[in-house]
Amino acid sequence: MQQASSATPVVGRDGELTRLCGVLERARGGEARAVLIAGDAGVGKTRVLDEVGRQAAAAGMTVLTGHCVDLGDVGLPYLPFTEILGVLAADERFAGALAAHPVVERLLGAGTGSVGDVDGRLRLFEGMAGLLTEVAEVAPLLLVLEDLHWADQSSRDLLRFLLGRGVLRHRLAVFASYRADDLHRRHPLRPLLAELVRLPVVERMELRPLADPDVDRLVRALEPRPLPDATVRRIVERAEGNAFYAEELLAATDTESGGVPSGLADVLLIRFEQLSEMAQQVLRTASVAGRRVEHDLLREAAGLPEAELESALREAVGRQLLVAGEGDTYSFRHALAREAVYADLLPGERARLHGAFARLLAGRGRPESAAERAHHYRESHDLPEALAASLQAADHARRVGAPAEEQRHLEAALDLWTAVGPEARPPGVERVTLMLRASAAAAHAGELHRAVSLARSALAGLGQDADSELAARVRYTLAGNLLSVDSLTAAFAYSSEALAMIPEEPPSPTWVWAAATHVLAARHVGENETALEVARRALGVAERLRVTDAQADLLISLAVFDGEGRRGLAGRQLLVKARELARSSGNAPVELRALFNLAMGCYESGALAECVPWLTEGLDRARRAGLLSSTYPLEMRYLRLLVLNVLGRWDECVRAAAADADVLPAAGGYTMGPALYVTLARGDFAAADRARALLEGPFDWMATLVAGIVLTDAAALRRDPEDAVRWMRATVSGLIDESGTRPDVTVRLAALALSAVADAASGLRSAGDDAGAGRWTDTATELVEVARAMAVRDDGTPQGPEGQAWLARAEAEWIRAVSGPDAAAWARVVTAFGYGDVYERARCRLRYAEALVAAGRREEAASEARAVRETADDLGATPLREQVDDLIRRGRLSDGPGSDGRAAVLTAREQDVLRLLALGRSNRQIGEELFISGKTASVHVSNILAKVGASSRGEAVAIAYREGLIAPEPTTSG
Structure with missing residues (x-):
């Protein structure tokens, strides 16, 4: 059936088009946003984007479109962005911008160097961001990315970087579509979408199936001739709101069969079979190439003269199949x-055509086509060539800084290995070393458990006559990977085997590295003497062999394990020396280990200001080395946020966490922990749900620690002692190492749980239930004894200032549980937290003020309460502010000159709500202005009415004016 126009009309999408055009209008004005457009296959995503792109171009915007392609198990790195760069390169307006960012031209095969070297991946990302910014300066820019469900991981990482790193501050809009019905639970796009929608500049829009009347309108608009109502009704019924289904069903109504096929595939094939045999053959050939195919490549694969090919293409295009x-x-x-x-x-036809495409691509000699060649060779059953192409694709992925794609191509090669005879395998490549390389790529991509699995496979692949040095290397590599996933006993066993396989004499670098790994594993299972003895021996060998990076690694172990450790001056001097040795050798991972321990030593000794420069240097070094997803940079991210949290720089902490979320691997979720501490302290108990999610999946030590802190504190804030004690015990149990040693954080967890226990005991005692109070007193005694035991390490050295402060709080909470608040005990706690923890010190000052009230020292209590309230307001710690206001009210404390009325009991947020209430704002409008939900605004309004003693919103405003809680807004005349 011929249709009136080759362009499908846009029907039933007025609301979506209006919304997207509004985004474009704001982008032209400099207020950029991104929209993620979800919808089932065929629902009309591409048509909507085409229409929006047409309107954007008509308004003077530059429109760039990149498409993702399905290549099965492998991906072509950065494909949609490569397509976009090709369009820019063909436009003279952007020649200067491209020349200013030569790193991005490497994706087009131009330029020199590699984006897979030390800082190539970051330079590529920053180069792309800079290029898009400059393009947007020439004219407002609309960037369209289609079919994100097929995007390779490198493209997903680049999109995450662009949206999270400020690109949307320019005259730029990004519209990205994906098939919602393709996103199964483990689809790799799902976690990225979850991250992106949390960004304030990103919104999601779902294209739902069209309503039946809209499908009816669409069908009648597509066909200029009148259609029988029964035919239209049948198409509408079968289309089920899918625009593409409706088009295809309509197009099939003129077939000789005279009926509508039962499945869409049948409909598509009926249309396909209406073409000439030559056009059908061209479409069959094109389908093997993928969604898009170059003209020359299609001609050669189809084996047709130019004239015949053009005739077949004209027919396919006319029937709207191509x-x-x-x-x-x-x-x-x-x-x-x-x-x-x-x-x-x-089947035979498919294999033959795949083989043809593979050979044609090979003849062109383009390194970037290796992934496509691997796909075609594999589908054509030419396994030796598929193996070779997979290895070439892995090499290309490494050069362009795509470790996840490198891992997948290497694993594809490993799958093919046994199916290819030894004589047909690429020379100089061994299966075990290939597994080790795949393991390294997985670790670099943040897939730690997969790295372990691949290293185990390498161990299983070692033959009886395997070289002893290779066998040792496999074992200590596996041991290192196992340490990264907290499988400590197994790591120690493999490091022991590795060390036993290589003799200490004659000295060799392999023995030194086996020893260095064994030192770490031994320490983690409590074999401290063994760790120190082996470290000292190995250090001497490393010095004789001048293996400087191994020497640095061993110095770090000695600095951390010996004497006062990294908290002491001697330990830090060793760490500085190790950093210099690692830097001189070019071993970035060892240098990062030194920098992390320098930062951690400063933190543990209470020198928070000294901690920050080491963290800044370490994260910068990791960024330049492309190692931001490795273990020590992840821990540095956590520590950086923790320092900001402790220093009371909460807004910085939250902003830094949001920025880090752009580039975190799956194993790095725990690094957001300090931001969760802030969220909880500000009264958002959804932080507990996010913390609980960290416990899903394989065990992770740091994730367990973060979740335990949040969940124990959340229970304490809810005054739920049973839940607080349960989470404290469960967390400590989960964190006990394989030598049976509890973690240092036990002291903090015990103190948090004791807070809830003391609340329960005090409340029961006040109610005259001495038996109930006694039960909680017994629990309190148990918890404080645990805290006391853990505040001193096995070697007799106490924990640092932080651990001692938490112990002091545990002692004070225990006294409160047993006999009531003790001002002297809380004064000691306040002093102990004076090393720099702003929020915890304020919480303890509140307890101190309560104890002072109980002791009748009301003037001192009032002074402490005012200080707590000031800190709570500075931090935005709403629950703390409400607690201190409650103390001021209950204790009838002086709140300073002129502030002894109802204003003392209004929180800062309630005062903001009251001001907007006086301007006549509704709950929804209040929520929008204060960036809270309408429901939350309603709760604040109810609280205000109760506190000022009003029965209505108007009465509350009148009381507020009368008592000076708010001032009238000035008129325009002043």
């Missing part, structure tokens, strides 16, 4: 059409 694209390419109008044609190929 569309002509830029760069002399053709693509299927919809992915479902390609899938249907491809599925209809005979």
